[in-house]
Amino acid sequence: AVAVGWCWVLLAALVVPMMVGLRMDISVLLEPLGFVKVLEWVLAIFVFATCGGFQGETALLVSCEGVVNKTVTAAFAYPFSLLPNWEFFAVVALGLISVCLMGDFSSSAHFFVALAALVFLYCVTALVVYIGYNHVYQQNNKFPLTVTFLWLVSTFVWAKALADIKVSTGASIVPGIESCKAPGTTCHFLSVTSMGILNVSVVFGLLNMILWAGNVWLVYKDTNLHSQWNRISESPTERV
Numbered sequence: 193a194v195a196v197g198w199c200w201v202l203l204a205a206l207v208v209p210m211m212v213g214l215r216m217d218i219s220v221l222l223e224p225l226g227f228v229k230v231l232e233w234v235l236a237i238f239v240f241a242t243c244g245g246f247q248g249e250t251a252l253l254v255s256c257e258g259v260v261n262k263t264v265t266a267a268f269a270y271p272f273s274l275l276p277n278w279e280f281f282a283v284v285a286l287g288l289i290s291v292c293l294m295g296d297f298s299s300s301a302h303f304f305v306a307l308a309a310l311v312f313l314y315c316v317t318a319l320v321v322y323i324g325y326n327h328v329y330q331q332n333n334k335f336p337l338t339v340t341f342l343w344l345v346s347t348f349v350w351a352k353a354l355a356d357i358k359v360s361t362g363a364s365i366v367p368g369i370e371s372c373k374a375p376g377t378t379c380h381f382l383s384v385t386s387m388g389i390l391n392v393s394v395v396f397g398l399l400n401m402i403l404w405a406g407n408v409w410l411v412y413k414d415t416n417l418h419s420q421w422n423r424i425s426e427s428p429t430e431r432v
Contacts, residue, residue: 248385300353347397
């Protein structure tokens with residue numbers, strides 16, 4: 193909550209000074225660079241929603257002397273810090289069955305979602321600048337390249353973490369449960385919440401990367417970088 197509050201303070205600090213003398217021109221949103229910025233804003237929201245709001249659970253069937261098919265469940269959610277204190281229990285005839293979901297994937301999840309949140313705030317600011325102060329926007333043309341690289345890194349890091357999360361919450365946890373190795377006790381993997389929405393978050397990450405790469409090209413074409421390169425490439429011919 194504190195981090196979100198500081199983000200809004202930063203956004204206000206960037207936007208409020210620029211409101212002085214602002215001349216809105218909504219028609220620029222129909223241009224490629226403006227339209228792409230709107231798409232980047234929307235896709236950042238999708239990344240935040242698909243990853244940051246996930247909740248799921250793993251379920252086992254435990255059987256032992258006097259108890260048949262006792263369902264045992266464990267919940268997990270964003271940011272996927274599956275530490276040993278994440279335990280779930282079932283009281284059975286032999287005592288207490290304790291199962292731990294192992295693994296801490298919070299850093300990858302935080303990186304992915306935090307980037308989406310920062311990009312969302314940036315797009316709001318950039319749209320205001322692009323609509324009202326287009327010359328200022330054209331003078332700051334290196335940021336899209338940085339964001340493209342960050343989307344590339346965060347998406348692949350998150351995709352790797354997601355693959356590990358599926359292993360850590362799937363059927364592979366059963367052999368590591370010591371209580372299930374007791375004589376007369378059997379544990380069977382029952383189910384785990386579908387992670388299709390998390391797969392979609394990876395897709396949205398890749399789409400953001402592609403979109404921002406396109407933004408780099410549009411900025412290059414739309415600013416003086418392109419004209420400068422043309423002048424450099426044409427100068428030898430002019431001297432001849």
